[in-house]
Amino acid sequence: MAVMRMSGEAHALVRHTHQERVLRALRERGALSRGEIAEAVGLSRTTVSEITRDLLRHGAVVVVDTDAASRAGSGRPAERLALDPDSGQFMGVDFGHRRVRVAVADASHEVLVSGRQTYPESAGWPERIATAFELIDRLGAERGVHFRALQGIGIGVTGPHPRSSAPHAPEGAFGPGFAAARDDVDVSFAERFGASVIVDNNTRFAALAEALAGDGDVENLLYVRLSDGVGGALVIGEQLVSGATGLAGELGHVTVAPGGRRCRCGKRGCLETVASVPAMLAECRERGADVGSLEELASATDPVVEQVLREAASALGRVLGAVAMVFNPAEVVIGGDIARTAPVIVEQASETLGAELFPWVAANPVVRCARLADDDGATGALAALFRSSPLLADHPEPAPVRALPA
Amino acid sequence: MAVMRMSGEAHALVRHTHQERVLRALRERGALSRGEIAEAVGLSRTTVSEITRDLLRHGAVVVVDTDAASRAGSGRPAERLALDPDSGQFMGVDFGHRRVRVAVADASHEVLVSGRQTYPESAGWPERIATAFELIDRLGAERGVHFRALQGIGIGVTGPHPRSSAPHAPEGAFGPGFAAARDDVDVSFAERFGASVIVDNNTRFAALAEALAGDGDVENLLYVRLSDGVGGALVIGEQLVSGATGLAGELGHVTVAPGGRRCRCGKRGCLETVASVPAMLAECRERGADVGSLEELASATDPVVEQVLREAASALGRVLGAVAMVFNPAEVVIGGDIARTAPVIVEQASETLGAELFPWVAANPVVRCARLADDDGATGALAALFRSSPLLADHPEPAPVRALPA
Structure with a gap:
């Protein structure tokens, strides 16, 4: 026996x-x-x-x-x-500067419900979390979906997201009470839904979603997003690079203008002070161009506006070029609404990046606009859950195996 | 049954x-x-x-x-x-610009023999390979060692080393017939010793050796070496990052002086045109300082020389800072004889790098001089062999396992 x-x-x-x-x-x-x-x-x-x-x-x-x-x-x-779709549901949540987005998928990756809700940029974490919970309740009620079997929750937040042991950015620098975000957010969601929670930078989640969104998975991808700030992420071998203390991917805080404008991170002349949407708008107004929104920035025919966009994209291209020289990605993806609506951004960044690489290399990395919209953080959080979740490993054990005849 | x-x-x-x-x-x-x-x-x-x-x-x-x-x-x-030391030997070979170094270790990592031999910088591959074979014969004869059971050979070469399918640098740009190096070198060694051969950039091998040389292995390390050129490498999770086309790690060719001196890679103003040893020597002479060698560069008390070293180290620090912002390494290692002999290099690079990172991060990466000497490429090639070799997996199969009593 x-x-x-x-x-x-x-x-x-x-x-x-x-x-x-x-x-x-x-x-x-x-x-x-x-x-x-x-x-x-x-x-x-x-x-x-x-x-x-x-x-x-x-x-x-x-x-x-x-x-x-x-x-x-x-x-x-x-x-x-x-x-089995009923074997569990997964929730992706993306807290942006001015809105939260939620998507819930079943185990077969089918998105059951999704939606978004805005809040003022000044809203603190309690208000943002309450807004998210109301949105989730409303989505569930509207579609008759009960989040009774959440297997995991992935939550994207703005700003650098170092590991718990590492120091955080000064309170308020990257959002309301950022330092408290991890504790408040993950505890609130874990208590509310009784599920395990992962929290990370939403740009990283977006990069992962982008790497997995194409026809074939992209093994090596450099991602940057131009929005209220400038965030970035690296994917190597289909894995997000988090770095020694969880701070990898901060392309927005590479210096492009030494001694330049003060950045909210505390440095001067970071890429973010030149290529974020607010920075580009401010620069246009400083040069006398009357643009007040991202839409106006993208649609303006004023040559001053084009010049500002080109200069910002050129600074971006220099940073992407330096990083690409060291990291040798297959694709460079530029995300953010402005990259999609103002083609000059990708065009100029691609040209500048190309000039930063070896002239004898035939195949430079593909530079392209992001496939997914700015709301991709929730999808990316789901992708991260699907890739990391050990939860479904708890499916029923197989019956005892019988020996096959010789 | x-x-x-x-x-x-x-x-x-x-x-x-x-x-x-x-x-x-x-x-x-x-x-x-x-x-x-x-x-x-x-x-x-x-x-x-x-x-x-x-x-x-x-x-x-x-x-x-x-x-x-x-x-x-x-x-x-x-x-x-x-x-079992007798179960196989491994050979590491490092072809520098002016010398070859060879080290042979047994399977227990004991280095059996090692040595170096110079050749003129103008030497082509046939001469370099012949020099290496003579050195190996001499080492074997002197120590009475027979390379009868080589399980693998790792060969480091200078310059970017893209994968076979990717285009190479123009002939002569980074050494004699670099484009032909892989074919000539690996075929010659494989035929001579009847062992499998891996060829890669010697700076990458050095970075791997450096990551494994300390008390604890370093998971995330950024490595740069200042010598006749400026090379670099990334180690993530104890693995060398090779990139999408095998070109990762080229810190020396990040632009630091737009429109600056022509680099041998074809671009202008690369870090290598400022921080390689020949570039620093040329800059000193241009400013009237009488230094003719690396030793004189390191020992000079002329303030002009110190200024040149500081400016080069500052450019290096800016590149390291940008890469560290994206890659978040635990350690930044500066290799090359000049980094060891002129402390101002590591000191200034560390200071500049620190100013490029988030001011609120308490623990910046450790910036240090390489532990291993410039000849570490051979050791690194051995380390790469030990980490990748599937050869010893062919040890005798275990005897049939008997069931244990209940």
Whole structure:
């Protein structure tokens, strides 16, 4: 009997590892056919079929549809499998400077509800959190969705987000009570929903979403976002780079104008003091151009405005070029509404960046506008949850494995 | 009988995975006590003892010494185990601009022989390779060592080293026939020694060696070396960052003086045109200071020389600061003889870098001089081999595992 027991345990352990890989692929990528699973996890079709048969039998995985709509060939449509949608829900929350966005997805990556609600920029954390809770209640009521099985909550916040042991920015520098954000926000959400919470910089979440949003995943991506501030993030090998103390990615605070304007971070002449939307608006007004909003900035035909945008994009291109020389990304993505609405930004940044790289390199990184909108922080938080969540590893244990005949 | 066979196979697979982890720890770190192995691989002392007993019985591992010399406590000295030194040798080769260095270590990380030999900077690859082979023959003959069991050869070369599919720098820009280096060098060594060869930038190898040289391994390290050129490398999570096309780490070619001196890379005003040793010497002479060598540069008391060194270190500090803002390293290491012999370099670079970072961050990265000498490329190539080599995975298979009594 000892031998039988060893056999079952050891064999189950090996199969469990294979199952974990299949479940991880479905968790990270959503619905997949058996063939796509086999390719993703590097197991044979036969082994994948055996594993998915077990998972289907235990209800951890369900058939959601077939690939008939998307397939190019003429063969029989393949079933697509996904984690059981009812096995858990995931919530992504993105606290911007003036609005919160919420998206809730099931385990198959289907977004069940999403929405946004504004608050004044002066709102403190209690008000922002209350606004988010009201939004969540309203979304649930409108769609008849109950957030009864939240498996994890990812929350994006503005500004640098160092690890707990590291010092934080001065109170108020990057938002209301930023130093208190982590404690207040994660405790409030954890208590309200009884789920585990991860909190990080929303630009990092957006970068991860961007790396995963294309046709193929981008392994090495440099991301920058121009909005009320200038944030950034690095993705290497499909993982966010957090750095030694959690402060990686702060492209907005690289110096571009030594001795220049004072930045809210405490330094002078940071990229953010030149290329954030408020900085560009202020510079236009200083030069006599009458623009008061991002929309006016993007649509203005005044050559002064174009010059300001070009100078800002040029400073951005120099920073991106320096970072690209060291980090050698495949793609450089510029996010933020202004990058989408004023094409001169990506055009000029790309040109300046190109001049900063080796002239003999044929293939410089692709410089492009972000695919996702500024609200992508919530989606990115969901992507981070799907990639990091160990929660679904708790699916029902497989039944004892019987030895196959020789 | 079917059940018995499954049991043996499945159980052996699990144990084999554990064995692999133990062997990898010994391959990467050299001799370790059983306690250190347990800590490194995250297995219990009991499991590690069982595994090492098997490995000792099969001769894959041997007892090399005890930790009596290094231990602080008064307990019984613990045996230190290492891979069987006779199970293979590894060769690290570093081709600099004017010399080649060779080091050969056994599988327990013991360096058996090492030495260096100069060649003129004008020497082409055939001459450099011939010089290396002569050096290796001489070292072997002098010490009576036969390179009969080379398991791998790591070769460092100067200049950017993109992946094979990517375009290379113009012929001659970074050394003689650099574009041909990979083909010529690796084929020559592979044919001569019948071993597999990896070729990479020698600064990257040096950075890896530096990350592993301290008391504790450094997970996130930014490395720059000032010598005939200025090279650099990033280590994240104890892995070298190679980038999308293998060109990561080129700190020397970040622009610091727009429109400045022409660089051999084809751009203008790169850090290398300001902070390489030849650039600093030329600048001193241009300002009327009579210095002709690195030694004179380091020992000069002329205030003009100090000013030139400070300006170069300041430019270096700005680049390091920008990269550190994005990459958030734990340590910034400055290599090259000049950094060791002229303390003003590290001092000024550290001060400038500090001013580029968030003023409210209490713990900036440690900026320090490299621990290892300029010849560290050969050691780094060995470190890369020890970390990547799958070769020792081919040790004898474990004997069939018997089921333990219940």
